[in-house]
Amino acid sequence: MNRNGLFIALSLALVIGVLFGVYPELDLKLAALFYDPHTRSFPVKLDGTASFARDAAMWIAWGIALPSIVALVVKLIRPDRPLLVKGRTVAFLLLTLSLSAGVLTNFTFKSYWGRPRPVVVTEFGGDMQFVPYWDPRGGCGRNCSFFSGEGATAFWTLAPAALTPPAIRPVAYGAAVLFGLATSVLRMAFGGHFFTDIAAAGLVTFLVIWLLHGYIYRWPSTRLTDAGVDAALTRFAMPGFRLMRRLFGRRQPDTSPAA
Numbered sequence: 001m002n003r004n005g006l007f008i009a010l011s012l013a014l015v016i017g018v019l020f021g022v023y024p025e026l027d028l029k030l031a032a033l034f035y036d037p038h039t040r041s042f043p044v045k046l047d048g049t050a051s052f053a054r055d056a057a058m059w060i061a062w063g064i065a066l067p068s069i070v071a072l073v074v075k076l077i078r079p080d081r082p083l084l085v086k087g088r089t090v091a092f093l094l095l096t097l098s099l100s101a102g103v104l105t106n107f108t109f110k111s112y113w114g115r116p117r118p119v120v121v122t123e124f125g126g127d128m129q130f131v132p133y134w135d136p137r138g139g140c141g142r143n144c145s146f147f148s149g150e151g152a153t154a155f156w157t158l159a160p161a162a163l164t165p166p167a168i169r170p171v172a173y174g175a176a177v178l179f180g181l182a183t184s185v186l187r188m189a190f191g192g193h194f195f196t197d198i199a200a201a202g203l204v205t206f207l208v209i210w211l212l213h214g215y216i217y218r219w220p221s222t223r224l225t226d227a228g229v230d231a232a233l234t235r236f237a238m239p240g241f242r243l244m245r246r247l248f249g250r251r252q253p254d255t256s257p258a259a
Helices: 003-022 025-032 048-077 087-103 105-112 149-155 158-162 169-189 195-218 226-248
Strands: none
Touching: 003 025, 003 195, 025 195, 048 087, 048 149, 048 169, 048 226, 087 105, 087 149, 087 158, 087 195, 087 226, 105 149, 149 169, 149 195, 158 169, 158 195, 169 195
């Protein structure tokens, strides 16, 4: 998570943004590689193995996040006990996943950016007009194409890769990028997204990870500690924990001597 990675990501964003902004038909040409005009469909969408691979990719990503999710839930239930996973790891992984694959994707762009998916545009047998990535005025009403939630989830594996030991970190980064690309290309093959949808997913996710990694781990003015995160969660959850104990805790037996 150094400046070289940021420079590469911003350069890719500039090139892709300008190229597909000037020539939006490139999105259609790339999507057409997966479209069969004879059956008027995206054949991979009907393939059982491909469908399993799509589901498995999400299971893998969420499986990586699961220990941190469990640790957070247990901490909120029992704030008197230490976190089961390092505090910064919990904060970093869950914040990056929530922002990239949740807030920015599904609750922001996909809800208000009306770009239709490839499978429903007229060029591929649908009834909606194609719009370029920069135009939010498409005919899609909900769960739209820009940008890819599953792509963002797959590329989010860059976050746990950033926490691996330095000796294997380049390999972890490479594996995360390949995982994100494979998952994203599969979404294109299903007719679910255009190239710019998955490119935006990867680039936005990387920027979220880069910024939060800096905030939590690198920048001296904001750097957190594992103990500090644990203590903050304790302060947050302790009032509710004490209230629950008062309301539902067992009554202590009366051990005073009989009168």
